[in-house]
Amino acid sequence: MTRSRPSLIAQARGLAPVDMLIQDCQVINVLSGEIHHAHVAVSDGVIIGFGDYAARTVVQARGHYLCPGLIEGHIHIESTMLDPVRFARTVAAHGTAVVVCDPHEIANVLGLSGIKWLLDVTTNLPVEIYCMMPSCVPATHLETAGAALDAGDIDHMLATYLRRILGLAEMMNYPGVLSEDPDVMAKLQAAAGYPRDGHAPGLSGHDLSAYILAGPASDHESCHLDEAREKLRKGMHLMIREGSSAKNLRDLVPLVQDYNSQNCSLVTDDRHCDDLVRHGHLDYTVRLAIRHGISPLRAIQMASINTARYVGLRRRGAIAPGFRADFMLLDDLEELSIAEVYLAGQPIDAHSWAAGPSAHTVTKSVHIAPDPPPSLTIPAHEGPVRVIQVVPGQIVTESVELLPTVEHGHIVADPRRDIAKLAVLERHHGSGHIGLGLVRGLGLQRGALASTVAHDSHNLIVAGVNDQDMLAAVQALVASGGGLVCVCAGQICAQLPLPVAGLMSDQEPAQVTLALDQLNAAARTLGCPESINPFMLLSFLALPVIPRLRLTDLGLVDVQDFCLVSLGA
Numbered sequence: 001m002t003r004s005r006p007s008l009i010a011q012a013r014g015l016a017p018v019d020m021l022i023q024d025c026q027v028i029n030v031l032s033g034e035i036h037h038a039h040v041a042v043s044d045g046v047i048i049g050f051g052d053y054a055a056r057t058v059v060q061a062r063g064h065y066l067c068p069g070l071i072e073g074h075i076h077i078e079s080t081m082l083d084p085v086r087f088a089r090t091v092a093a094h095g096t097a098v099v100v101c102d103p104h105e106i107a108n109v110l111g112l113s114g115i116k117w118l119l120d121v122t123t124n125l126p127v128e129i130y131c132m133m134p135s136c137v138p139a140t141h142l143e144t145a146g147a148a149l150d151a152g153d154i155d156h157m158l159a160t161y162l163r164r165i166l167g168l169a170e171m172m173n174y175p176g177v178l179s180e181d182p183d184v185m186a187k188l189q190a191a192a193g194y195p196r197d198g199h200a201p202g203l204s205g206h207d208l209s210a211y212i213l214a215g216p217a218s219d220h221e222s223c224h225l226d227e228a229r230e231k232l233r234k235g236m237h238l239m240i241r242e243g244s245s246a247k248n249l250r251d252l253v254p255l256v257q258d259y260n261s262q263n264c265s266l267v268t269d270d271r272h273c274d275d276l277v278r279h280g281h282l283d284y285t286v287r288l289a290i291r292h293g294i295s296p297l298r299a300i301q302m303a304s305i306n307t308a309r310y311v312g313l314r315r316r317g318a319i320a321p322g323f324r325a326d327f328m329l330l331d332d333l334e335e336l337s338i339a340e341v342y343l344a345g346q347p348i349d350a351h352s353w354a355a356g357p358s359a360h361t362v363t364k365s366v367h368i369a370p371d372p373p374p375s376l377t378i379p380a381h382e383g384p385v386r387v388i389q390v391v392p393g394q395i396v397t398e399s400v401e402l403l404p405t406v407e408h409g410h411i412v413a414d415p416r417r418d419i420a421k422l423a424v425l426e427r428h429h430g431s432g433h434i435g436l437g438l439v440r441g442l443g444l445q446r447g448a449l450a451s452t453v454a455h456d457s458h459n460l461i462v463a464g465v466n467d468q469d470m471l472a473a474v475q476a477l478v479a480s481g482g483g484l485v486c487v488c489a490g491q492i493c494a495q496l497p498l499p500v501a502g503l504m505s506d507q508e509p510a511q512v513t514l515a516l517d518q519l520n521a522a523a524r525t526l527g528c529p530e531s532i533n534p535f536m537l538l539s540f541l542a543l544p545v546i547p548r549l550r551l552t553d554l555g556l557v558d559v560q561d562f563c564l565v566s567l568g569a
Contacts, residue, residue: 011043012321017054019043020345025061025329028297030068030305030318035297035333040066042325045344049321065333067300069097069326069343070282071317072267073307074132074170074197074220074239077118078105078503079270081453081496081512084118085355088127090509091281092348095338097326099127100311102169102197104134106362108457109428109501111137111147113360115157119164120358126343126351130311132169132197133157135187139172139456142544142564143552146365146428146457151186158191166311167194170220172456172545174200175562177214178207188215195311201546204230212236218310220267228252237310238264240302242285244272245395245536249285253292261298265307272536273505274513287336296333365502366452366482368425368460368474369432376423376467378411378436380404384569385411386556387419388541388549390441392532395540399549399558400440401569411438411567413465415445415527423470424542425460426553427452427482427502433553437567439463439541442534445527447488448473449534452502455543459553463538477502484535486522494522 006016018041027038027050041048041055072091077099080087091099106114115131122129133154138145158165168191171177176184188196198216200208204227212234220239222228223246232238232255240256242249246269256264266285275284282303289299308317315323325345331337341348368374381404389398405414413421419440426433442449448464450473460477464470464487473487476495482502486493496515498505505512519535528534544550544557551557558565 008043008046008048011041011053012048014053017056018048019055020057020059021053021055022059022061022066025064025066027319028065028067028300028333029320030297030301031320033297035065040319042345045325045346047319047321047323047325061329064339065330066319067095067328067330067336068304068317068319069328069341070095070286070303071098071100071307071313072096072282073100073265073311074267074269075099075101076105076270077101077103078501079244079272080276081273081498081503081505082509083500083504083506084122084129085125085353086509088122088125088129089353090276092127092341092343094281094283095328095341096127096281097324097343098130098308098313098316100130100132100166100307102132102134104137104169104456105458105503106501107134107137107147107149108139109146109365109503110362111149112153112157114362114501117358117360117362119161120360121355123356125353126348130313131161131165132167132195133165133191134169136170136172136456140544140562142554142557142562143457143542144426144428144431144433144459144554150183151190154187154190158194166313167191168196170197170199171216172199174203174211177211177216185214191215198236199545202227209234220269222252223248225251225255228255232260232263239267240264241267241269242288243268243270244275244533245270245540249288250292253289253294256294256298256302261302262306264302265310266299266303272516273509274516277509277513283336283338290334290336296336362501363481363499366427366460366478367430368427368478369430373471374425374432374434374474376421376434376436376470378421378567380406380409380411381568385438385567386549386565386569388422388437388439388551390439390532390537392441395543396547397541397549402440404438413438413444415465418443420444420463420465421467421470422463422541422551423461424454424551424553425462425474427460435551435553435555437551437556441532442537443528443532447486447493447526449486449523449526449538450474450477451484451535451538452477452482452498453484453535453539455540456545457542457552458502459542461538461542463541484519486519486526488526493525494518
């Protein structure tokens with residue numbers, strides 16, 4: 001007869017050997033708010049206790065800091081352009097143990113099948129991947145998405161994936177909340193009793209109070225100190241965002257102090273592959289917070305236990321008996337320099353990183369209307385027209401009124417004034433919808449840039465100085481199944497195929513990073529300045545939930561008034 005393994009209780013009492021003892025470490029204790037010396041015992045992937053224990057394996061920490069694994073509270077994995085498994089493997093090396101993602105992007109392309117695919121392939125990964133159920137698919141009525149999810153879908157998915165879907169993802173349609181739109185309110189009600197994330201840029205006063213009363217309990221869109229302070233005062237969990245596109249940490253950390261830090265978390269929202277590879281994930285954000293005056297212990301709390309408590313994850317985000325044994329050994333606390341990472345009590349290299357099986361198809365997602373080729377011509381218009389003005393370093397835009405350049409009865413790009421043509425082509429249903437407009441601030445002097453990463457509905461967006469190159473870029477993305485491309489004189493200068501829903505690569509992070517470098521270098525040769533990330537800016541020009549002027553496949557959108565507007569001013 002085989003003797004049963006001793007219980008964890010017996011091991012914690014010292015009556016049986018534990019699996020591993022981390023000897024002589026400085027525990028970063030996010031529960032007691034101190035750093036203290038201890039030996040830490042681990043068995044079956046769980047922290048057993050502190051003190052001297054007989055152990056099958058002893059790890060000599062030699063005074064290194066023992067830091068809990070980090071918890072990402074809000075990210076779109078699709079924004080990394082990596083498939084979810086390669087993403088998880090990449091962030092694990094940076095100490096991330098848990099990821100709570102919003103699969104909003106793939107849901108807008110493929111609906112429920114996209115969400116199920118992401119959940120399937122990330123089943124039982126060493127990094128725990130959880131989802132919040134997308135609330136805005138489509139994000140607005142001002143664009144065409146690949147799918148539509150209603151309150152019934154939310155209720156079904158929350159019940160079906162009880163242990164994997166933690167709540168409702170960012171409710172971007174705050175005008176719908178304030179007007180008590182029945183469909184919006186039904187979605188919020190379907191997730192009653194779960195964490196419900198907010199998304200309320202610039203909302204304040206009575207309208208903010210009304211929005212919070214409807215259910216959203218967090219916000220990651222604060223850009224200014226007063227905005228963040230009001231949201232904290234009114235009970236929202238403040239997610240301080242430092243991503244690849246939106247960077248708010250520097251402006252918001254002065255708000256964090258002894259009495260409110262437990263209501264604050266560090267998140268990334270959107271983190272591009274090249275930033276992950278070169279700078280890191282949440283470890284980078286924690287380092288940045290420390291450099292801007294947050295104490296190391298508090299910064300780590302904001303990237304671990306605070307987030308776990310907000311999303312309702314028990315026994316995650318700390319080093320204490322009963323917590324999952326996710327931790328890092330650090331060479332240096334201030335720099336958060338990582339020597340080793342353990343997930344569920346095992347070094348990350350000892351884990352399997354195989355994707356779970358999935359029956360859901362996530363390729364062949366680019367369906368542009370067939371012949372004849374789409375027309376990108378804009379008829380001449382008397383007087384000024386509305387032009388999208390890029391704001392460097394921000395995802396907000398401005399709306400400016402300018403006299404257009406006209407040739408042969410058509411409005412054309414004008415590189416001398418840094419005005420390019422912009423088009424958004426519906427790519428989910430082959431409807432032939434095309435929105436046309438103008439954008440200033442990309443710096444294009446020749447050629448065209450195009451992408452199937454175009455928040456939030458992820459139609460195909462293209463900017464250029466002539467129709468021929470713009471159409472060549474469109475054709476290149478149709479042929480590759482989606483991605484990013486740079487075209488000049490009818491020839492492809494650089495390209496990154498993204499065959500997974502037109503959003504993610506099936507290649508390794510180093511290859512994706514190299515392709516992004518080549519794309520950005522090619523864009524510089526077309527005139528885009530070093531001060532901007534051209535494809536990042538392009539991807540947000542179709543986002544009709546962030547002020548002020550955007551372009552979707554249905555036309556120009558004035559986000560402030562939440563309506564379609566004509567090109568003519």
